[in-house]
Amino acid sequence: MTAPGDRAERGRAARKRVPRSGHGSWIVPVDRPDPVGVLERQGRDRLPELLPIRYGRMAASPFAFLRGSAAVMAADLASQPHTGLTVQLCGDAHLLNFGLYASPERTLLFDLNDFDETFPGPFEWDVKRLAASVAVAGQENGHEDAKVRRSVVEAVAAYRHNMRRLARHGELAVWYERIDAESLLPLARSARRRRQVAASLTRARRRTSLQAVGKLTEVVDGRRRIVHDPPLLEPAGASDMASLRKIFSDYRSTLSEERRLLLDRYRFVDAARKVVGVGSVGMRCFVVLLAGRDADDPLFLQIKEARKSVLEEHLPSGPYVHPGHRVVAGQRLLQAASDIFLGWMTGPQGRAYYWRQLRDMKGSADVAGMSPADLLGYARLCGTALARAHARSGDRVAIAAYLGGADTFDQAVADFALAYAGRTVADHAALCAAVAAGVVRAAPEV
Template sequence: MTTPADRAARGKAARKRAPRSAHAFWLPSVDRPDPVAVLERQGRDRLPELLPIRYGRMAASPFAFLRGAAAVMAADLAAQPHTGLTVQLCGDAHLLNFGLYASPERSLLFDLNDFDETFPGPFEWDVKRLAASVAVAARENGHGDPAARAAARAAVAAYRTAMRRLAGLGELAVWYERVDTDGLTALARSVRRRRRIEDTLTRARRRTSLHALGRLTETTGGQRRIIKDPPLLEPAGASDMASLRKTFSDYRSTLAEERRLLLDRYRFVDAARKVVGVGSVGTRCFIVLLAGRDVDDPLFLQIKEARTSVLEQHLPSGPYSHHGHRVVAGQRLLQAAGDVFLGWMTGPQGRAFYWRQLRDMKGSAEVAAMDPEGLRGYATLCGTTLARAHARSGDRIAIAAYLGGTDTFDHAITDFALAYAGQTATDHATLGAAVTAGVLTAAPGV
């Protein structure tokens, strides 16, 4: 049996493979892939009519570019030495992929909320993406580099501190860790900030399927139908509708028995294609309206295409051949509590999809409105949350030993984050130049 001392020794041994101070450096290699070429390759199997929306959203700002450029950063991270300390990575752990959602017990939790790129890999890849997103956001908010550095360091220090605390806990204690609303309000050091957090919580509690019924549907010919809002929300065509009805029954088989029974109490009403996010634009995504007891008892589910993770070409093979299964399994590993309707299936043309609730008290922070103190607090929360997620699947004792009790790792990742924020600004300008030159077509503001 491997003892905690053995596991700690393994973590410290990883410092020889990837010294903590070595994480500080970022210098693009001479054969670094062109970021626009990376995006174009991703677009080859996406819906071509939606790609201008993706490029338009990414061109809006450096932070928007970072959100859509997970594949670009994955290649950059793979070119650097890594620890070999494997966890289930989120794969896209930027600031806006954390947020609020409802647990099955109807408590509001704060956690990671996007898992399209989840894959087993070195723990520090998620930490670097989080820290880089903090630095990019701080610069975009006009905070200046000292404030950007302080916010990025707060995220990394919180990760290290939380991981070292979790290393001392038992297995069940770690598994049951979560960040609830008490943890959020504890961050507020002023009445104004506390009110802002409470407003965010109130809005999240309102975001339910019943609330969505009034916003996303209308009554036509005595029937509830999802509204048209092209190009972002389009009625599903006849072939898509037939496929969705078929895959609905296939998806059902991936749920636990009691949840199948619950799902069976709903009937299929309508479906529509929906454009979501930044990096996901162009992938196939639908929403489905179901009705339970009556038409005023709705359930909205989202069906999202699951594609190859941007991390896969840079890492050893993962345990799942079905990408929908990969996403669902990764989410269940990383989140403190899961969506009761989370499942997967194979859809038209053999494409992988996963299903989840569209709105279940989901809410996100307004990062663009944060002052330096607010961003530091939010970065701290995200770093703590990421450590909790990693501790569920990786060797927390080895990772904690690698990180150590000093701030060596904190400063190194912070230096990387500031340097990579500069790279992101350059890549964003490259995308803008490609749009101006007509190499890519962008639809801004959509």
């Protein structure tokens, strides 16, 4: 292993390639791909009947557009020089891809929670996507420009401070680092906000497979079945059901031995196609209901199609050929603790999938309802979590040395984020214009 001093020198040397102040400039390239065209290309191999839902959800607001346009931003980031300081990127590190979930020990943690686009790449790409999402959210909430900027700066500063802190820690200390959900309570500035956070934690703890059974299933002719709620939740047809039963055994083989034994204690009950997220709409996704000891011992698993990351066309090849393996490996590397049922396999027509629990005490923030103070605190928390994730997979010593003790990087990324927020508003308007002109069809409020 290279000595810490040499690693730090590598980080400082990266400033010659990309000065920290250089992150603030972003000029729209003359040959920038049309954002609506990028989205349409993504949709070519998706389920066509679901694409109007995707466009309808993205047309709802600039922040919703940002959520669904990771491919657009990936191309924009790739048009800039980068540091070459590589980490395992989340690939889609916006504010709503952080949240609560349960560790295998049943501790409620706060961390990144979406890894569909995970891929090795320059650390600043995740930081810039997070910063841009803070800027768009703040503007959408009607915050004053100065307060929006301060929230962005605090997110980036939290990333920088925590990366520098973790650079001084040993390997195991960094690996075991985690953000316990209880640490969120002191961040609330008022008694009212603390009550809201406490209520959110309580709701997350209740979001389990047992709760999902009450919401997503019904008893028909004495047998429990997943409800029919088209187009968002539709029972799998006979052919899909046969395929799911087959690939279930293939998925099982990617689990460790003790988890295979646990999974074998459940029996297959029912399955359904489910629409999830914003950018993911149109990709094939199913939920599977399993039963353990009896009907009161359920397990809901989600099977989601995995494609190439939106980052792959802009970066060198990664270590995983199978897209599902890429997602699972990236999640295990970035999260402080991961779902025990994470696995992957290849399904019909050679499509890649990954598996995970549908609900395991998951919870997310209501960004749209945040005051300036609340957004600032939440942005800081997300920056902290992102630094912890990157420190596990990249050279934290080199990144910390690159960032330095001054706020040069923080201010520059804030400049970028505010400029990119303006671009996002324009891109959102272009999508709305395409919908109005009939170029794409959108189903609003679905």
